[in-house]
Amino acid sequence: MPVTIKDIARQLGISYATVSRALNNKYGVDPQTRQQVLETAQSLHYRRNDLARGLVKQRTATIGLIVPDITNPFYPEVARGVEEAAHEAGYSVFLCNTAWEQERELLYVRLLAEKRVEGLIIAPTAQTAETIETLLTGQIPVIYVSDTQNNLHSSFIAIDNVRGGYLATEHLIQKGYYPIAYLGALEDSLTNEERCTGYIQALKQYNFSEEPLLYIGSYHSQTAYQIMCERIAESNVPRAVFAVNDLFALGAMQAVREHGLRIPQDVAIVGFDDIPLASFPEIQLTTVAQPKREMGQLAFAMLQQRMTSPTSPPQRTLLEPHLVIRKSS
Amino acid sequence: MPVTIKDIARQLGISYATVSRALNNKYGVDPQTRQQVLETAQSLHYRRNDLARGLVKQRTATIGLIVPDITNPFYPEVARGVEEAAHEAGYSVFLCNTAWEQERELLYVRLLAEKRVEGLIIAPTAQTAETIETLLTGQIPVIYVSDTQNNLHSSFIAIDNVRGGYLATEHLIQKGYYPIAYLGALEDSLTNEERCTGYIQALKQYNFSEEPLLYIGSYHSQTAYQIMCERIAESNVPRAVFAVNDLFALGAMQAVREHGLRIPQDVAIVGFDDIPLASFPEIQLTTVAQPKREMGQLAFAMLQQRMTSPTSPPQRTLLEPHLVIRKSS
DNA sequence: AATTATATTGTAAACGTTTACGAAAAACAA
DNA sequence: TTGTTTTTCGTAAACGTTTACAATATAATT
Numbered sequence: 001m002p003v004t005i006k007d008i009a010r011q012l013g014i015s016y017a018t019v020s021r022a023l024n025n026k027y028g029v030d031p032q033t034r035q036q037v038l039e040t041a042q043s044l045h046y047r048r049n050d051l052a053r054g055l056v057k058q059r060t061a062t063i064g065l066i067v068p069d070i071t072n073p074f075y076p077e078v079a080r081g082v083e084e085a086a087h088e089a090g091y092s093v094f095l096c097n098t099a100w101e102q103e104r105e106l107l108y109v110r111l112l113a114e115k116r117v118e119g120l121i122i123a124p125t126a127q128t129a130e131t132i133e134t135l136l137t138g139q140i141p142v143i144y145v146s147d148t149q150n151n152l153h154s155s156f157i158a159i160d161n162v163r164g165g166y167l168a169t170e171h172l173i174q175k176g177y178y179p180i181a182y183l184g185a186l187e188d189s190l191t192n193e194e195r196c197t198g199y200i201q202a203l204k205q206y207n208f209s210e211e212p213l214l215y216i217g218s219y220h221s222q223t224a225y226q227i228m229c230e231r232i233a234e235s236n237v238p239r240a241v242f243a244v245n246d247l248f249a250l251g252a253m254q255a256v257r258e259h260g261l262r263i264p265q266d267v268a269i270v271g272f273d274d275i276p277l278a279s280f281p282e283i284q285l286t287t288v289a290q291p292k293r294e295m296g297q298l299a300f301a302m303l304q305q306r307m308t309s310p311t312s313p314p315q316r317t318l319l320e321p322h323l324v325i326r327k328s329s
Numbered sequence: 330m331p332v333t334i335k336d337i338a339r340q341l342g343i344s345y346a347t348v349s350r351a352l353n354n355k356y357g358v359d360p361q362t363r364q365q366v367l368e369t370a371q372s373l374h375y376r377r378n379d380l381a382r383g384l385v386k387q388r389t390a391t392i393g394l395i396v397p398d399i400t401n402p403f404y405p406e407v408a409r410g411v412e413e414a415a416h417e418a419g420y421s422v423f424l425c426n427t428a429w430e431q432e433r434e435l436l437y438v439r440l441l442a443e444k445r446v447e448g449l450i451i452a453p454t455a456q457t458a459e460t461i462e463t464l465l466t467g468q469i470p471v472i473y474v475s476d477t478q479n480n481l482h483s484s485f486i487a488i489d490n491v492r493g494g495y496l497a498t499e500h501l502i503q504k505g506y507y508p509i510a511y512l513g514a515l516e517d518s519l520t521n522e523e524r525c526t527g528y529i530q531a532l533k534q535y536n537f538s539e540e541p542l543l544y545i546g547s548y549h550s551q552t553a554y555q556i557m558c559e560r561i562a563e564s565n566v567p568r569a570v571f572a573v574n575d576l577f578a579l580g581a582m583q584a585v586r587e588h589g590l591r592i593p594q595d596v597a598i599v600g601f602d603d604i605p606l607a608s609f610p611e612i613q614l615t616t617v618a619q620p621k622r623e624m625g626q627l628a629f630a631m632l633q634q635r636m637t638s639p640t641s642p643p644q645r646t647l648l649e650p651h652l653v654i655r656k657s658s
Numbered sequence: 659a660a661t662t663a664t665a666t667t668g669t670a671a672a673c674g675t676t677t678a679c680g681a682a683a684a685a686c687a688a
Numbered sequence: 689t690t691g692t693t694t695t696t697c698g699t700a701a702a703c704g705t706t707t708a709c710a711a712t713a714t715a716a717t718t
Contacts, residue, residue: 002468004704015668020706030666045466050443051389052704055380055673062444070408071605076399083426092440095424097412111421114379115391137374139331221605250609257610276400276550280579281586282611333674344698349676359696381674384703 003044011040023048054116063119063303064094064112066105071221072247073275074292075123078145081296082121089304091118100125100186100219109135119303121145127190129154141306145299146290147191148318155306155314157299161191164288164321165198166205168242168270171286171323173206177240177268181213183224183252184244192244195272199242213238224251232259240268240329246275249285253328268329284327291319332373340369352377383445392448392632393423393441395434400550401576402604403621404452407474410625411450418633420447429454429548438464448632450474456519458483470635474628475619476520477647484635484643486628490520493617493650494527495534497571497599500615500652502535506569506597510542512553512581513573521573524601528571542567553580561588566596569658575600575607578614582657597658613656620648 005023009016014033021029022037040046054060065082067075079095086093094112098104102125109132112120120142122132129149132142144156172180182199184192200212215231217223224243231237232255243249249271256267263269271278274289302315334352338345343362350358351366369375383389394411396404408424415422423441427433431454438461441449449471451461458478461471473485501509511528513521529541544560546552553572560566561584572578578600585596592598600607603618631644 006704016705017669017707018667020704021667024706026707028666033666045468047439047442047468049384049445049704051380051384051445052673053706055378055384055675055704056706058673060380070399070405071402073400073402076405079399080426080428092423092425092437092444094421096421097409099409108421110376113376115421116378116380139374139376250606254610277579277606280612281583283609335674345675346677346699347697349674350697353676355677357696362696378674381703382676384674384705385676387703 002049003046004049005046007044008037008040008046011044012036060116060118061090062092062094062115062117063121063300064096064108064115064117066096066098066108066112066120066122066124068098068100068105068123068125069219070095070097072245073277074146074245074247074273074290077275077292078123078296078299081293081298082300083296084293085297085300089300091300098125102126102128106131106135113140119143119307121299121303123147124149125189126186138310141303141310143299143303143306145295148194148316150190153314155302155316157295157302157315157317157319159288159290159295159319159321161194161321162198162201164272164323165195165242166202167198167321167323168195168272168286168288169199169202170206171325172240172242172268172270172329173202173208175240175268175329177264177329178208179210179213179238180240180242181215181238182244183215183227183241183248185217185219185223185248189219195242195244215241221247222251224248225255226251228252228255229259232256232261237261237267240264240270243269243271246271246273246278246285246287249287249328250277250283253283253285263328270329274324278324279326286326286329287324289322289324295319331378332375333378334375336373337366337369337375340373341365389445389447390419391421391423391444391446392450392629393425393437393444393446395425395427395437395441395449395451395453397427397429397434397452397454398548399424399426401574402606403475403574403576403602403619406604406621407452407625407628410622410627411474411629412625413622414626414629418629420629427454431455431457435460435464442469448472448636450628450632452476453478454518455515467639470632470639472628472632472635474624477523477645479519482643484631484645486624486631486644486646486648488617488619488624488648488650490523490650491527491530493601494524494571495531496527496650496652497524497601497615497617498528498531499535500654501569501571501597501599501658502531502537504569504597504658506593506658507537508539508542508567509569509571510544510567511573512544512556512570512577514546514548514552514577518548524571524573544570550576551580553577554584555580557581557584558588561585561590566590569593569597569599572598572600575602575604575614575616578616578657579606579612582612582614592657599658603653607653608655615655615658616653618651618653624648 005016005019009019022034096108123145148158215227271287274287278285334345334348338348351363425437452474477487544556600616603616607614607616
C-alpha cells in the first residue's frame with residue numbers, strides 16, 4: 001500500500017530506473033527530470049524501502065549493540081559512545097538488552113544476524129563468545145566490549161579487570177583495613193571473575209593467609225543491598241568491601257548507612273566503573289574508573305575496521321585502569 | 330556470499346519453495362524432507378534473510394523507540410518496559426538516542442520509517458508531533474510517551490505533569506519554604522513547560538503575588554549544578570527549589586552541598602521522576618514518582634493496539650502523579 | 659549533412675524470500 | 689482396476705529496490 005518508486009514513475013510517465021537514479025542523485029539524469037522526481041516524491045510522501053535497498057545492495061548500514069543491563073548507568077554511557085561514532089559514520093544501531101540472560105543474548109545475536117546487521121558490539125553476560133562465534137561462523141564481525149572473553153581469536157576492548165581489582169584491593173590494604181570482602185556476582189561473568197582474581201592476587205601479594213571473603217549473589221539490582229544487610233544482621237561485617245561494580249557498591253553503601261554505620265569509619269567501600277553518581281558529594285565513592293564513552297567510540301572504530309577488512313587479524317585492546325580515591329575509603 | 334535457501338535446495342535436489350515451507354514449518358511437507366532440510370540448514374549455517382522476508386511479507390516485527398537521553402536513568406527504565414512487552418509479543422526494538430536534538434529526532438523518524446518499523450514510540454524532545462505526523466502521513470502508528478504533545482489527534486501515555494508540578498510546589502509551600510524557585514530547561518520541551526505551569530498554578534493558588542523564580546538552562550547534565558553554583562556565588566539562594574527532573578535536582582543538591590549548605594535546613598529540594606537513586610539513604614530526594622517501567626509496557630500495549638487496528642481512534646492516557654516525600658524537603 | 663561523441667533514458671536481471679496455483683505422486687475407496 | 693481424495697512438491701510471480709547494458713535522443717564535430 002505505501003507509495004513506491006513505481007508510483008512516482010507512473011505519475012511522471014518515465015521508467016522507475018530513472019526515478020531511482022534521480023533519488024540517489026546519480027550521474028546521468030537530466031536536471032529537470034530529477035527536479036520533477038524530487039517534487040513528486042515529496043508530494044506523494046515517498047519513503048524509500050530500506051529492506052529492498054538492503055537486499056540488492058547487500059548493505060544495511062546497521063550494527064547491533066547488545067548489553068546486559070541498560071539500567072546500569074555504565075552501559076548507557078558506552079552505548080552513547082557507540083551510537084555517536086556509528087552515527088558519525090552513517091550507521092544506525094540496534095540496541096538490545098539481555099537482562100543478564102544468556103539465552104536472550106544468543107537470541108538477539110540470531111535476530112540481528114537475520115536482520116543483516118553488518119557488525120555486532122557485545123557486552124557479554126558471560127563467557128559466551130565461543131557459542132556466538134559458532135553461531136555466526138564468521139559471517140558478521142564482532143567486537144566484545146568491557147570483557148576479554150578469554151578468547152584468542154576474538155576482538156575486544158576492555159579494561160584490565162584483574163589489575164583494576166588489584167589496585168582497588170591494594171588501596172584498601174594500604175589503608176590498613178582488614179578484613180576485606182569481595183562483593184560480586186555470578187561466577188560465569190568473566191568480568192566478575194577477573195576483578196575477583198585481582199582481589200585475591202592483592203591479598204596474596206600482601207601475605208594475607210586467610211581465605212578470601214567472597215560474597216556472591218545474582219546480578220540483580222538489590223543483591224548487594226541484601227547480602228550486606230544479612231551480614232550486618234548477623235553482626236559479621238567486614239572492615240572493607242570491594243564491590244564488582246558501582247551499583248553493587250551503592251547497594252552496600254545503602255545497607256551500611258541504613259543500619260547506622262558510617263563510611264569509611266566503620267566500613268570502607270570501593271567500587272568499579274566510576275558511574276556519574278560516584279562523584280556525588282554525599283556518596284564520594286572510591287572506584288576504579290573506566291573511560292566508558294571512549295570505550296564505546298573505540299569499539300565502533302574497531303568494528304568499522306573489521307567490517308571494511310574482515311580478514312585483518314583480530315584487535316585486542318586492554319586499557320589501563322585508574323583508581324579514583326574518594327571519601328568512601 | 331552468505332548461504333541462501335537455494336543452496337539448501339540445490340544440495341538436496343528439491344525446489345527452494347519446499348525448503349521455505351520446511352523452514353517455516355508449514356503444513357504440507359513430508360516430515361522426512363523437512364528433517365533433511367533442517368539438518369542441512371544447520372550444517373550449512375543457514376540464516377534467514379529478514380530483509381527479503383520482510384519485503385514479501387510486508388512485516389518486519391520491529392518497532393522503533395526514540396528517547397532524548399539514554400543517560401538519564403528515567404529513560405532506560407521505560408525502555409526496559411517497552412522492550413519487555415515488545416519481546417513478549419515477538420517484536421524487536423530499535424532504540425535511538427537524540428541527545429535532545431530535534432533534528433536528530435526527525436532524522437531517526439525518517440530512518441526508522443525507511444527501515445519499515447511497524448510502529449514508533451517516541452519520548453519527544455519538544456513539541457515535534459506535528460512535524461512527525463506530516464513526515465509519516467499516518468503510515469506508521471506513533472505513541473508519544475511521557476509527553477502529551479498537546480495534540481488532539483495523537484496517542485500518548487504520560488503523567489499529568491501540571492498536576493505533578495502543582496503537588497511538588499504545594500508541598501514546599503505547606504512546609505513553609507519561601508521563596509521557591511523552579512529549576513528547569515529549555516522552553517520548547519512540553520514536559521518542562523507543564524511542570525512549570527503546575528508550579529505557577531500552585532503559587533497563584535496560595536496567593537504568592539511575586540514573580541515566579543525561574544532558573545532555566547539547557548538540557549545538559551551539568552546545567553542544574555552550574556545554575557545553582559552561580560546563585561550561591563551571588564548569595565542569592567532560594568529557600569527551596571523544585572527541579573524539572575531528578576537529575577536536575579541531584580545537580581542542585583550537589584551544588585548546595587559542595588558549598589556547605591544543608592538540605593533541607595538551608596535549601597529544600599524536590600525533583601521529578603523518582604529514579605532509583607532518589608531513595609538512596611544520603612540522598613533521600615522528595616520527588617514526583619512516575620511508573621516508568623509500566624509506562625513503557627503500556628506504551629507498547631497501546632502501540633500494538635494501533636498496529637492491529639490503525640483506524641481505531643487515538644488513545645490518550647494520563648496517569649495520576651504521586652508525591653514521594655523524603656528528607657530533602 | 660553525415661558522423662561521432664555524449665547525455666539521458668529504458669529494459670531486464672538480480673537480491674532472497676513467501677505463497678498462490680497447479681502438477682504429480684501417493685493413499686484411499688469403489 | 690479405476691476414480692477420487694489427499695499429501696507433497698515445483699513453477700512462477702511478487703515484494704521494492706539497484707544497476708549493467710542497450711537504446712535512444714541530443715549535442716558536438718567534421
